Amino acid sequence: xxxxxxxxxxxxxxxxxxxxxxxxxxxxxxxxxxxxxxxxxxxxxxxxxxxxxxxxxxxxxxxxxxxxxxxxxxxxxxxxxxxxxxxxxxxxxxxxxxxxxxxxxxxxxxxx
Amino acid sequence: xxxxxxxxxxxxxxxxxxxxxxxxxxxxxxxxxxxxxxxxxxxxxxxxxxxxxxxxxxxxxxxxxxxxxxxxxxxxxxxxxxxxxxxxxxxxxxxxxxxxxxxxxxxxxxxxxxx
Numbered sequence: 652x653x654x655x656x657x658x659x660x661x662x663x664x665x666x667x668x669x670x671x672x673x674x675x676x677x678x679x680x681x682x683x684x685x686x687x688x689x690x691x692x693x694x695x696x697x698x699x700x701x702x703x704x705x706x707x708x709x710x711x712x713x714x715x716x717x718x719x720x721x722x723x724x725x726x727x728x729x730x731x732x733x734x735x736x737x738x739x740x741x742x743x744x745x746x747x748x749x750x751x752x753x754x755x756x757x758x759x760x761x762x763x
Numbered sequence: 764x765x766x767x768x769x770x771x772x773x774x775x776x777x778x779x780x781x782x783x784x785x786x787x788x789x790x791x792x793x794x795x796x797x798x799x800x801x802x803x804x805x806x807x808x809x810x811x812x813x814x815x816x817x818x819x820x821x822x823x824x825x826x827x828x829x830x831x832x833x834x835x836x837x838x839x840x841x842x843x844x845x846x847x848x849x850x851x852x853x854x855x856x857x858x859x860x861x862x863x864x865x866x867x868x869x870x871x872x873x874x875x876x877x878x
Binding site for chain 1: 772796798803804805806807808811819851853855863864866867868869870871872874
């Protein structure tokens, strides 16, 4: 199976620090989609971003930014000036055709 | 907003019981999914459905079955629950398109414990 790897199992930062969550994916396809989801303590996965393989532009949304590097098969997620409410498990996923793969998740704890 | 609801947040069952987990979405989505989430393993797909009465096996279908009699409802059935099926179960839906290319919207999850 073509994997999605989130090498960081847990990250702990202090509020206002910047933090980057890494995501590396495997695929043999030229067309695919990449996603990030946030799972707060309440349990429900919340969609953050969807990006197709032909769009390598970095994206910024408020304090969130995403860096897509096709050459290294990475789709990293940065939170700037982290806040306690950012504490959650974050999942990266890759989808193509009918195959959706999630990473194991990174648990981010932001301490006040 | 898309709303995906699941029948229970927490469920405790005994080994050998038949268990039904229900999921309902209100956005007329074609695709619906059942995942299980275990620590260190992320989300693993059990089954998905791309239309009423249609289903496809995911990565870990053994011990599970599904039913989709109406477009908005997708049920996961544990025919004879076992302790290794203790897990968090997540339902999701997405609109028309290949099942793995559209954004999936998730329900709150059901934490199932099998004793």
